[in-house]
Amino acid sequence: MGNLAELLHGFTIAVTVPHLVLMAVGVLLGILVGVLPGLGAPNGVSLLLPLTFGMQPVSAIILLSSMYWGALFGGSVTSILFNIPGEPSSVATTFDGYPMARDGRPTTALATAFGSAAFGALIGVILITFLASWVAQVALAFGPPEYFAVYFLAFASFVGMGGAAPIKTVVALAIGFAIAAIGIDTVSGSVRLTMGIDELVKGVNFVVAVMGLFGIGELLVAVEEEFHARAVSSKIDWREVFRAVGRLPRHSVALLRSAAIGCWMGITPGGPTAASFMSYGIARRFSRRGRYFGTGEVEGIISPETADHAAGTSALLPMLSLGIPGSATAAVMMGGLMIWGLNPGPMLFVDQKDFVWGLIASMYVGNIVAVALVLLTVPVFAALMRIPFVVIAPLIVIICVVGAYSVSNSYLDVVMMLGFGIVGYLFKKLFYPLAPLVLAIVIGDKAEDAFRQSMLMSKGSLGIFFANKLVTCLVVAGIALLLLPLVLQLARPFRKSTSPAAETAAQEKVII
Amino acid sequence: MRGTSLFLLSVSVAVLAGNGPALAAWQPQKPIEFVATAGPGGGTDNLARAVQNIVTKHKLTEQPIVVVNKGGGSGAEGYVYGKASAGDPYKVIFGTSNAWQQPLVSKVAFNYTDLTPIAAMAQDEFLLWVKQDAPYKTAGDYLKAAASGSFKMGGAQSKDTDEVLTRMIEKVGHVKLTYIPFKSGAEAAVQLAGGHIDSHVNNPSESLGQWRGGTQRPLCVFSPKRLPEGPKITATEGWSDVPTCVEQGLDIKQYEQPRTVWLPGKVTPEQAAYYVDLMKKVQATPEWKDYIEKTSQVDTFLTGAEFDQFIKQDLEHVKQVATEQGWLVK
Numbered sequence: 080m081g082n083l084a085e086l087l088h089g090f091t092i093a094v095t096v097p098h099l100v101l102m103a104v105g106v107l108l109g110i111l112v113g114v115l116p117g118l119g120a121p122n123g124v125s126l127l128l129p130l131t132f133g134m135q136p137v138s139a140i141i142l143l144s145s146m147y148w149g150a151l152f153g154g155s156v157t158s159i160l161f162n163i164p165g166e167p168s169s170v171a172t173t174f175d176g177y178p179m180a181r182d183g184r185p186t187t188a189l190a191t192a193f194g195s196a197a198f199g200a201l202i203g204v205i206l207i208t209f210l211a212s213w214v215a216q217v218a219l220a221f222g223p224p225e226y227f228a229v230y231f232l233a234f235a236s237f238v239g240m241g242g243a244a245p246i247k248t249v250v251a252l253a254i255g256f257a258i259a260a261i262g263i264d265t266v267s268g269s270v271r272l273t274m275g276i277d278e279l280v281k282g283v284n285f286v287v288a289v290m291g292l293f294g295i296g297e298l299l300v301a302v303e304e305e306f307h308a309r310a311v312s313s314k315i316d317w318r319e320v321f322r323a324v325g326r327l328p329r330h331s332v333a334l335l336r337s338a339a340i341g342c343w344m345g346i347t348p349g350g351p352t353a354a355s356f357m358s359y360g361i362a363r364r365f366s367r368r369g370r371y372f373g374t375g376e377v378e379g380i381i382s383p384e385t386a387d388h389a390a391g392t393s394a395l396l397p398m399l400s401l402g403i404p405g406s407a408t409a410a411v412m413m414g415g416l417m418i419w420g421l422n423p424g425p426m427l428f429v430d431q432k433d434f435v436w437g438l439i440a441s442m443y444v445g446n447i448v449a450v451a452l453v454l455l456t457v458p459v460f461a462a463l464m465r466i467p468f469v470v471i472a473p474l475i476v477i478i479c480v481v482g483a484y485s486v487s488n489s490y491l492d493v494v495m496m497l498g499f500g501i502v503g504y505l506f507k508k509l510f511y512p513l514a515p516l517v518l519a520i521v522i523g524d525k526a527e528d529a530f531r532q533s534m535l536m537s538k539g540s541l542g543i544f545f546a547n548k549l550v551t552c553l554v555v556a557g558i559a560l561l562l563l564p565l566v567l568q569l570a571r572p573f574r575k576s577t578s579p580a581a582e583t584a585a586q587e588k589v590i591i
Numbered sequence: 592m593r594g595t596s597l598f599l600l601s602v603s604v605a606v607l608a609g610n611g612p613a614l615a616a617w618q619p620q621k622p623i624e625f626v627a628t629a630g631p632g633g634g635t636d637n638l639a640r641a642v643q644n645i646v647t648k649h650k651l652t653e654q655p656i657v658v659v660n661k662g663g664g665s666g667a668e669g670y671v672y673g674k675a676s677a678g679d680p681y682k683v684i685f686g687t688s689n690a691w692q693q694p695l696v697s698k699v700a701f702n703y704t705d706l707t708p709i710a711a712m713a714q715d716e717f718l719l720w721v722k723q724d725a726p727y728k729t730a731g732d733y734l735k736a737a738a739s740g741s742f743k744m745g746g747a748q749s750k751d752t753d754e755v756l757t758r759m760i761e762k763v764g765h766v767k768l769t770y771i772p773f774k775s776g777a778e779a780a781v782q783l784a785g786g787h788i789d790s791h792v793n794n795p796s797e798s799l800g801q802w803r804g805g806t807q808r809p810l811c812v813f814s815p816k817r818l819p820e821g822p823k824i825t826a827t828e829g830w831s832d833v834p835t836c837v838e839q840g841l842d843i844k845q846y847e848q849p850r851t852v853w854l855p856g857k858v859t860p861e862q863a864a865y866y867v868d869l870m871k872k873v874q875a876t877p878e879w880k881d882y883i884e885k886t887s888q889v890d891t892f893l894t895g896a897e898f899d900q901f902i903k904q905d906l907e908h909v910k911q912v913a914t915e916q917g918w919l920v921k
Binding site: 125128132218219220221222223262263264265266267268269270277278280281282427487488528532535536538 | 640644658659661663664665667668671696697698699700701743748749750751769770771772773774781782784785787800
């Protein structure tokens with residue numbers, strides 16, 4: 080209960096007028112950078128960082144973390160409305176969020192996303208509050224083989240998921256791995272797959288790939304299929320915001336399951352991206368309406384959003400207690416910590432109680448402030464969907480081009496982004512799934528590093544993946560997820576079959 | 592014509608301001624870009640941001656400064672960018688010794704000769720770290736235990752400073768170590784805390800928090816003499832209490848990593864002189880002292896011939912290790 084007393088003390092620090100004002104400012108700035116293309120949370124936080132040097136460390140971290148919350152929420156907005164995810168972790172939100180918004184329910188989609196995100200963040204903070212020391216220990220148990228096992232689990236939950244033909248999923252994964260391999264290889268230090276283009280040594284940036292695959296790819300499909308398309312008629316309806324949030328408890332199973340996956344992946348340093356993909360994959364498998372996923376299902380939004388925010392929040396803990404930044408944004412904040420004269424690490428909790436507990440308390444308050452503010456903006460954002468397609472289409476192109484260019488001020492990125500747009504279009508037309516491709520681009524190189532580091536450690540023996548209980552459990556769970564669809568398929572003839580033709584048709588529709 | 596008038600204008604500005612030393616006749620006329628050849632939060636990024644902060648705070652230039660991160664390909668992205676910006680005096684590249692080491696061992700599209708050296712501003716030291724509860728107390732004990740051949744050494748990147756040092760330890764200490772490359776020193780530190788590797792050779796700032804937190808401790812420092820006196824890190828020890836490796840029978844006298852500053856190639860001597868002068872001014876501020884102390888680095892300032900000399904020496908050294916290991920790119 081010692082933690083509870085500390086937390087109450089933290090609240091007395093966080094809930095003061097200047098700090099509440101800082102939170103509101105931070106959240107609003109965060110929403111802005113989250114919505115604007117190519118800016119994103121890490122850049123926003125680094126822009127703001129120099130302003131904080133004169134501040135008290137607690138005030139500074141409250142401002143920066145509030146901005147982070149705002150940016151996370153803001154990032155979901157473009158995913159849902161325009162199919163352009165701003166952060167790797169909001170890719171999975173596009174799968175059902177975008178179809179729902181196209182279907183004339185942008186208000187519902189946004190409100191559902193924000194509501195479940197807030198729930199995930201809340202669970203994440205509660206976890207930090209009560210399990211801080213334990214969580215730090217768990218993270219230490221993760222060496223290269225364990226990391227690989229976690230990534231393997233994320234891939235397995237996706238491959239086994241079905242939707243597209245398994246062979247197509249594997250092809251998409253393989254292409255993703257090849258793209259992730261471009262650039263300098265950590266383990267050998269050599270340059271790979273740059274095809275004579277010097278600039279490619281930096282690798283392919285995720286934002287560039289995703290803006291093309293989703294933003295431009297979707298646009299090309301839309302131009303072909305529904306050029307005369309309708310602006311989505313969405314009424315600005317305040318009540319729908321509250322109704323959508325009010326409906327959330329009905330999906331309590333999905334909420335709790337996703338929060339659990341999110342926290343787990345946040346602590347075991349799999350991170351928010353792996354968490355949101357895995358949560359979506361598992362929800363699709365176990366939800367009763369799983370086969371409709373990809374057409375605008377509520378649980379298809381709830382699952383990735385809850386897991387994303389639960390993981391994003393609990394990932395701040397390793398940064399504070401171990402000095403491992405869980406994300407690019409956390410890395411910038413850690414740089415800030417050092418400039419303010421604090422050393423992240425186990426001693427922070429002993430030496431800097433006011434700072435740590437002030438921050439944790441501000442996570443509760445900051446998230447409440449953030450969700451209140453974003454819910455207020457829902458009707459405004461939803462109104463964007465009423466703009467006719469002929470106006471919005473060029474806007475999306477501009478957003479994607481500017482976004483790709485601003486990643487590292489490079490024209491090559493713009494060209495690559497357009498190339499990815501064509502790839503995205505072809506994938507859609509040929510019923511190849513995009514999700515495994517993106518997953519492989521985002522965590523493929525990390526998985527590869529972890530695997531090869533493990534092989535170096537064990538001098539080439541695969542036994543290292545079964546060397547202790549933790550890694551064995553993870554690997555076995557991954558293999559089980561991988562084989563599950565196969566087993567179900569084999570078992571199917573023995574059950575009363577639902578007309579297979581109808582099922583295939585339903586599946587073709589929801590390939591993502 | 593336009594160049595001349597610009598030049599005259601800047602001279603007159605400098606004269607009017609009354610503080611322009613003879614060499615710094617050139618003055619920037621538009622925003623300056625600081626290119627950090629590392630991702631946000633790393634040592635190189637911290638340096639670029641610290642300098643930006645000092646310059647802005649003391650108004651050392653009228654022009655705004657933006658820091659951009661180009662850390663792809665172990666920093667190669669930033670250097671290639673610098674090479675492509677030849678003649679542009681508004682791009683300042685912040686890096687380390689990998690500016691000359693990387694082209695030696697991997698096929699990257701730049702060499703340090705494509706850039707204009709400005710200065711080496713701070714030296715980061717290397718230490719040999721082991722897990723807190725490891726049985727060995729000195730580098731000698733460590734080498735004895737490592738003779739079993741099953742020791743794993745972690746480090747940042749492959750064929751970079753950390754691995755070069757590891758190979759030097761192998762040679763001098765007559766042991767065989769398995770080198771496991773991670774993305775960064777911070778990652779290696781966490782892996783050591785978890786007991787997944789046996790040692791690493793991190794810079795002081797990369798493992799400071801871990802030492803304080805009691806998860807790992809330094810055995811010795813690769814420096815000719817002990818580090819300068821400073822505040823205590825743990826209850827009983829500070830950096831100056833760490834013995835040198837030579838003292839403990841690991842005969843590597845000196846190994847350090849300079850933080851380096853560059854301009855793109857083909858800039859005028861006046862432009863280069865301006866930035867040398869700017870960095871000198873930065874170094875004279877109390878905030879710089881503060882930065883050096885907080886990151887536990889050694890304050891140095893090498894420029895011109897001295898800097899060239901340093902690069903040549905270091906290059907010789909690395910070339911030798913790289914040749915022995917068969918790393919050289921053809």
